[in-house]
Amino acid sequence: MMIRSIIFLLIINFNVIHAQNSFSIKKIDSLITILNDVNVYEDLGEQEMLRLSTEVYYQSKEIQYKKGMVKSLVLFSNIYLEDTRGNYHECLNKVAEGLPLAEEIGDYESSAYLFYYKGMVLFRLGYKGQAKFFFDKALEISSNIPDNDLKGMVKYNIYYGFSGLSPKDTVAELYYGKLMYNEAKKLSKKNIFRSGFIAAANTYIGSIYSRKKEYNIAETYLKDAEIFQKEVRDKRNCVSIYLEMGIIRQKQDRNEEALEYFLKAISLAKKYNMPYFLLSIYIPTSDVYGKLKDYEHEAFYLKQYRNLSDSINIEEKKMLRNNFKKINNEELAASSVVWYYLLAGLFFVIILCIIYIIWVDKKMTTKKYQEEQTLSYNMDGEETNNTIPIVNLNNKSLKSRISGLFKNGNKKALQFKDVHTISTEKKIDIVTTKELEELYQLAYENNLAFMQGFKQKFPIFSKGIITNYPNWVITELEVCFLLKLNLSTKEIAQITNSSIRSIESKKYRIRKKMNIPSQENISIWLNNLTF
Template sequence: MNDELQDSVFYQYKNELEIAKKSNSVLKITEKYLQLGDFFQQTEVYTEAIDQYTSALKMAEQQHLDSLQVILKNRIGKIYLSIKNYEKAETFLMESIESAQKQKFTKAEAIAEEILGSCFEKEGNYLHALEHQQRSLELFTRLNDEEGIAIVNENIGSIYEDLNQFEKAHEYFLKSYAYFQQIKSEKQINVLNNIGDVYRKTNRYEEALGYTQKSMRLAEKFGEKHQIESAHKDLAKTYALLEDHKKAYEHLWEYNQIQEQQFYTQNFRQLNVLQTIYETEQKEAKIELLTQQNTINKANQNLMLLGGGAVLLVSGISLLFMNRKRKEKTKLQAYEQRVLQAELEKKAIEEKKLQDEIQLKTASLSKYSLNIAQKNKLLSDLSATLKKMSSRSKMDTQSKIKDLAKELDFALQQEDEWDEFMNFFEDVHPQFFKDLAQAAISKLSSAELRLAMLLRLNLSSKEIASILRVTPDSVRVARYRLRKKLPINSKQELVHFLMNL
């Protein structure tokens, strides 16, 4: 969905919600909150999605709309699963299952069991994950819901793959693929990737290549960027195992390019939605303020009319006039207080939205730093493998592999990503480097500035070591040297000092 269409849909849903509120129809208002929640979930603005779903849930609870409560709790649980808040996800899903069982709402119960099983799988609790997925499979089978059965079969296959029980994983993946292939659904793409993973992990590399390549062709057909990215990553792994390092490098490069593009696209889309929300609320605040000012103006006009009329009255009723004047003054003060209160509330809203944007940018920055670490690790591992192979005397491709290893080492030494990363960091924390330079006792080196920036993001020594491609011990030594150049007392932590700049 492009930005203009996205804004158009948001404004349409927002207007529909306002109309529903004026109608005082609880069902319509709840429906529109749900509609907005679905919109924010699709655009991956998860905090707003949870807010809208929560508003709908409160209304559903007030009106005792039990079935709708179950549906909303499932959707909230699924969002918390997406943002890896498994504890909250499990709370909502367990409540959903309990309510669905009381209402005999079998499909909603099956969906909740499936999502709950995925939560336990992500936490590594495979026994509980299997129990809930099997329960979901029973419920979907009872409903004769083929799509639900296919989804759960894929989930069970994924659990068995995590447990290295590849034969069982393959069996469940094939069941899932048979259905999705039959209805020509894009969901078959992920299942094909999973089957390719099983073949690769069982050393059947040619078959793995076939399934992964088929997955990528379908992903390109459906325009599924995430799946194309995943296919390139898996192909790089398979070609590396086949010792075709040229193709492995090509697919790894494609994977990194798509991953970077997806990262920026997702963040720009989220920022665009947040900007639209902010502008809408700002306009609404201005309209409300103008309405209240108009009310005050009318009150002032009435007061002037009363004053003019009072002049013409007999002096005997002057006391009555003064009483009325005091009352009108009190009303005017009340109106002014309301205007002031409205302004304060709108400023609070603006501050909250700015904080949300900062949190989003900070989360994006952390994600970008982890992306650098992941990329460095992948490139380092591949470079190390090529160097080991080059030491084997019987190989004819020794010189070629050495050249490739040199190219990879050269790529790892490039500073372009650091420059881009530091520019991105300065967008979020524009005064940080200036304040740090003023606070420092002596001039900081570029390496110390990088370390300070990563510590400001509250990354661990292990994560920093991965990003800088050094050992954790080197990071600890660097932290000690940086600390000595800053005015920090012995009881204060370095991270706290940098966070407060």
């Protein structure tokens, strides 16, 4: 009798627990549905989304509902990725926790998204090779998603990630942009994301054609984007549409129409807290006001740009510092097999380089003299000897940079120590190979003596740009000097501990200050400059 009673109580208890779990699962699934709605950012905002995602996670964990845990971790990853403060470390933490759970329950959609988010974090931190590895992984997993709509949405996002890996290759950008558009068009008409996806893809393709100066084609895509965008309450994509339309109108000298688009874009960018878009809009808005001879507003928007740019630079440096502190080398190295082999290969190359340097050094000591060839010019500026000195540099990167100056720049911009005759009318700096090597070394070491060293070795150039283009900011002048040495944007960013976006902004201001045409290579232009 007692045994029957115990069994009966156990059955009752199991049924009660099962009923409670079923109720909790339904509640959790309802919250997940709300958080995946197309207008969720518009309706709830980021903070409320974080709160609800946290509730979903802990309720799911309490009853060991793994699907709920995975879906909440995907939501967390997306929110942290798109956070304006760049909370990349938290994003990677959620990805690391979510991937094994998603694999365990066979949730291919969540696995693909989590790999995509990890790739996006690494891409934004400058690790393009690793980012591509995770985009490839996400694309491979997405093929297993049974639901065609879910599969299409995942692939749309992954193609967007791929498109960013080649920012100056318009062929590659158009290829991935059209893949995005095709995936969006294939979504069923009942899919609530379809219109927004088509609008965003059209906007992206339109912006590429605008950069290619094919304005009629660009405008067609942008107008289609605007039509589909009307069906979506979240109007963030309209910022991009209005910005691109404004730029096209500005290029066509239809300045009043351009201004109307820019002001609408500014209004929406402020509403949705999109500071990087505001940074992109303020300068063309200022330029348009200048063309309309409204100098008060021209100065106002230029000041807005400077204030926001300084603020973003400070926040950007802080964000990158925090992320690099948290995302240590061990974590990044463990992120892919590719990285491991890259390090092993690099180590092997370094060993070979050391052996080669020792061999060359030993060989050089046995020689009685080193043959030098010189590049010189007569008083009329005609080339008298078509050779360049043989330079023994241990650092391959220094050698390639010096070589780059001769390939891409004005050969007359650099003269060697054996040349003592030079036209005073030309006013060209005389710089030896050794002095160049020392200057590059100071630059790569981010040595405080670099600025002074550059002024000593390029006195005519330094004095010329400071005299002819006054009101330099010290950081802009430093970037200008580094560009004169033919360093790339990425190299300058590494040397100055800045972001690539920050260096691009400084290059833009240098172009404006010195009236350098946008189609000109800035390093070549500086090397061709004479005073």
